[in-house]
Amino acid sequence: MTKRFGGLVANQGITFDVAPGEIVGVIGPNGAGKSTLFDVITGFYQPDGGDIRFAGETLTGLRPDQINRRGIGRTFQKLRPFNGMTVRENVTVGALARAVSTGAAHVEADRCLALVGLAGKAGAFARELSTGQRKRLEMARAMATRPRLLMLDEVTGGVDQRSIPDLVALISRLRDAGVTLIVIEHNMRVIMSVATRIVALHLGEKIADGPPADVVRDRRLVEAYLGAAYL
Amino acid sequence: MGDRGRRALLAGLGAVLVAFPWVFVNPYPRDVMIRIFLYALLAQAWNLLGGYCGQVSLGSAVFFGIGAYTSSVLSLWWGVSPWIGMLAGMALAVLVSQAIGYPCFRLRGHYFAIATIGIGEIVQTVAINWDAIGGARGIWLPIKPETLVNFQFHRAKWAYYYVALALLAAVFGLTAFVERSRLGYYFRAIREDPDAAQSLGVPLTRYKLLAIAGSAAFTALGGTFYAQYVLFIDPESVFPTSLSILVCLVAVLGGVGTLWGPALGAAVLISLSETTRIWLGGTGKAVDLMIYGGLIVLVSVFQPGGLVGLVGRLGRRPGGPASPTPVVVPQGTG
Numbered sequence: 292m293t294k295r296f297g298g299l300v301a302n303q304g305i306t307f308d309v310a311p312g313e314i315v316g317v318i319g320p321n322g323a324g325k326s327t328l329f330d331v332i333t334g335f336y337q338p339d340g341g342d343i344r345f346a347g348e349t350l351t352g353l354r355p356d357q358i359n360r361r362g363i364g365r366t367f368q369k370l371r372p373f374n375g376m377t378v379r380e381n382v383t384v385g386a387l388a389r390a391v392s393t394g395a396a397h398v399e400a401d402r403c404l405a406l407v408g409l410a411g412k413a414g415a416f417a418r419e420l421s422t423g424q425r426k427r428l429e430m431a432r433a434m435a436t437r438p439r440l441l442m443l444d445e446v447t448g449g450v451d452q453r454s455i456p457d458l459v460a461l462i463s464r465l466r467d468a469g470v471t472l473i474v475i476e477h478n479m480r481v482i483m484s485v486a487t488r489i490v491a492l493h494l495g496e497k498i499a500d501g502p503p504a505d506v507v508r509d510r511r512l513v514e515a516y517l518g519a520a521y522l
Numbered sequence: 523m524g525d526r527g528r529r530a531l532l533a534g535l536g537a538v539l540v541a542f543p544w545v546f547v548n549p550y551p552r553d554v555m556i557r558i559f560l561y562a563l564l565a566q567a568w569n570l571l572g573g574y575c576g577q578v579s580l581g582s583a584v585f586f587g588i589g590a591y592t593s594s595v596l597s598l599w600w601g602v603s604p605w606i607g608m609l610a611g612m613a614l615a616v617l618v619s620q621a622i623g624y625p626c627f628r629l630r631g632h633y634f635a636i637a638t639i640g641i642g643e644i645v646q647t648v649a650i651n652w653d654a655i656g657g658a659r660g661i662w663l664p665i666k667p668e669t670l671v672n673f674q675f676h677r678a679k680w681a682y683y684y685v686a687l688a689l690l691a692a693v694f695g696l697t698a699f700v701e702r703s704r705l706g707y708y709f710r711a712i713r714e715d716p717d718a719a720q721s722l723g724v725p726l727t728r729y730k731l732l733a734i735a736g737s738a739a740f741t742a743l744g745g746t747f748y749a750q751y752v753l754f755i756d757p758e759s760v761f762p763t764s765l766s767i768l769v770c771l772v773a774v775l776g777g778v779g780t781l782w783g784p785a786l787g788a789a790v791l792i793s794l795s796e797t798t799r800i801w802l803g804g805t806g807k808a809v810d811l812m813i814y815g816g817l818i819v820l821v822s823v824f825q826p827g828g829l830v831g832l833v834g835r836l837g838r839r840p841g842g843p844a845s846p847t848p849v850v851v852p853q854g855t856g
Contacts, residue, residue: 333721355720365721373714375779384711387704388723396704436723 364438576713581638589745660756777828
């Protein structure tokens with residue numbers, strides 16, 4: 292898949308597969324094209340070349356809501372809760388993607404809030420939550436749409452160190468719930484502990500793809516993150 | 523306040539409104555209340571699109587005029603009952619709303635509002651130059667026997683009062699139902715963040731079109747009532763941009779995206795308008811608009827949630843089904 296913005300090539304010929312049950316980590320320095328990759332897969336941008344296929348069906352040309360209804364959910368790098376709605380109402384919006392009634396959506400919303408540990412905050416407004424709680428809220432909201440593939444964009448970004456182990460455990464719980472995951476992450480300790488495979492991007496290109504232990508030793512990745520002096 | 527308390531308050535309010543014409547038998551207070559009901563209805567119609575769904579329209583007059591003209595023309599030309607004409611006006615307004623909404627919802631931010639102003643001006647100009655429907659001279663509705671079927675009551679205003687109250691109650695009831703339904707959740711999600719809403723499976727255009735359809739239908743209903751109440755319509759009275767702006771102001775003052783904001787806003791602004799008119803007579807023209815403007819500035823600066831937000835701060839329970847976002851101008855279109 293290729294995506295350009297005028298003269299800037301954000302993603303150049305990126306190709307990889309994701310198998311059911313995997314947790315694929317996507318890493319790379321700032322500006323590598325990670326979030327653009329997410330935006331193209333989820334329909335916010337259309338690719339300029341190549342194709343996105345999910346469960347045998349092409350996603351190219353579909354709108355974001357159509358892609359979600361085919362089984363792909365996501366969170367955002369810059370948090371986007373519905374601040375004027377309560378936590379429960381936020382997740383109910385997601386649950387309505389599959390629920391036949393608002394009553395059924397409320398039940399699903401409560402289930403997802405319990406899964407992420409926010410059941411006690413159901414009545415609070417989203418704007419009252421801490422950063423870590425908003426991250427959980429976005430995950431619950433996306434989970435409520437019952438995705439087969441969940442794409443998490445920088446789950447630990449802006450979260451205090453004490454909250455990170457809980458978020459890591461939550462990612463594992465999501466995988467155990469039967470969801471395949473693609474996770475963009477800058478925190479190498481987190482991604483090494485959860486990912487079954489890592490895809491590394493640099494300047495819009497894929498430079499590594501494989502088990503975490505192999506990828507982190509890849510010369511091109513070390514050079515991209517730390518510079519040639521560390522080779 | 524619990525649910526039981528709210529129901530008791532609602533019942534009390536209903537009893538007061540039903541009893542009002544029997545206590546205030548002069549036509550003037552009844553007329554003021556009728557106009558409060560009409561503007562509350564129009565503001566609630568605007569609220570469905572601009573408040574709940576975040577698509578700020580300044581073209582309500584288009585649908586108001588369609589309602590007024592449709593029922594009036596059908597009555598004048600073919601003797602159709604205004605109640606049937608009301609339904610026809612609502613249907614036509616819905617069709618026009620889809621024709622307006624489909625291209626205009628592609629516009630982001632304030633450009634949608636600007637487009638609705640332009641469309642309103644175009645429609646008014648067309649009506650002025652359309653001789654078949656009276657052109658600039660307008661339409662005088664013929665005086666018919668005083669019956670509910672004819673929707674004309676000549677001897678006293680109390681019948682118009684109860685019709686207006688019933689229509690307002692119906693619109694409020696439907697809005698309350700929408701607020702708690704899938705429509706309400708999706709409208710508010712679109713208002714809060716269209717992209718995030720899309721990522722959760724919300725089809726933006728479909729739900730925006732539903733919002734403008736509902737808004738247009740309710741507004742047209744108000745137009746038919748106005749035509750039957752005044753028995754004269756012309757482009758200046760039913761299609762003016764000033765009407766669209768006033769309807770928006772009523773909702774903003776009362777509280778956008780809330781169920782009771784339009785009613786509160788109408789009660790305050792219409793009462794204010796009448797007070798300045800009585801107090802200052804002919805010299806008071808536009809003083810009420812100056813006061814409106816001042817109120818909007820105060821609301822925007824100190825209480826963006828409107829009068830409902832102010833009441834809510836005094837005793838709002840978290841987790842209620844609809845809580846206003848404290849911004850006056852909703853986010854741009856997606």
